[in-house]
Amino acid sequence: MANAQTKWVPEHFIGGHPALDLANAVFNRRVPQPDNELLKSAGDVGNWFKASGLAGAREAEAVAGIAGRPFLKGIHAIREASARIFGLLIGEKPPAAEALGLLFECAAGGLTCGAIGLDGTRPKLAPARWQDPDAVLAVLAMLSIEGFFTLPRDRLRSCPRCGWLFLDTSRGGKRRWCSMRICGNREKVSRHRAHE
Numbered sequence: 001m002a003n004a005q006t007k008w009v010p011e012h013f014i015g016g017h018p019a020l021d022l023a024n025a026v027f028n029r030r031v032p033q034p035d036n037e038l039l040k041s042a043g044d045v046g047n048w049f050k051a052s053g054l055a056g057a058r059e060a061e062a063v064a065g066i067a068g069r070p071f072l073k074g075i076h077a078i079r080e081a082s083a084r085i086f087g088l089l090i091g092e093k094p095p096a097a098e099a100l101g102l103l104f105e106c107a108a109g110g111l112t113c114g115a116i117g118l119d120g121t122r123p124k125l126a127p128a129r130w131q132d133p134d135a136v137l138a139v140l141a142m143l144s145i146e147g148f149f150t151l152p153r154d155r156l157r158s159c160p161r162c163g164w165l166f167l168d169t170s171r172g173g174k175r176r177w178c179s180m181r182i183c184g185n186r187e188k189v190s191r192h193r194a195h196e
């Protein structure tokens with residue numbers, strides 16, 4: 001189990017905001033695969049923080065050392081609540097109240113007890129707090145909330161092939177795929193095959 005760690009590559013971080021990258025930490029959101037989960041251990045979570053640039057090596061190691069299933073379950077719950085809300089926003093629907101409530105509750109807990117601070121609108125963790133599961137969960141909840149209220153909704157997209165979310169920063173606003181290299185080409189390949 002411990003040797004099946006996710007190897008994070010730059011393609012995992014094409015969202016344009018950490019909350020979108022977190023939502024994309026599943027292999028395929030549109031058509032879940034048998035081995036769909038990319039955050040399978042606290043080690044995966046720690047490495048994700050490091051690869052995303054949100055944490056340094058020492059902080060990532062502290063996250064990786066957090067023991068117990070509840071932490072991982074909490075990470076998944078925050079990711080799924082966040083992905084659900086972004087999906088609704090893309091569909092021009094209001095965010096689901098219970099999903100939003102879960103994220104506010106988690107973020108508020110971290111803020112009121114001083115586990116997380118704020119740097120502008122971004123959550124900030126003191127170095128010693130990275131080993132605190134509630135503080136790490138609060139950071140992710142706060143990042144998601146920040147994303148809901150700051151990202152331009154008319155630029156939020158969901159890849160039609162894999163369901164990954166991203167912010168379309170192209171000039172014309174016509175970006176369709178999470179990555180031309182991954183999904184754009186796959187689409188081309190399958191279309192070519194259909195004509196053969």
Ligand SMILES: [Zn+2]
Pocket residue numbers: 159160161162163164177178179182183
């Ligand atoms: Zn895609």
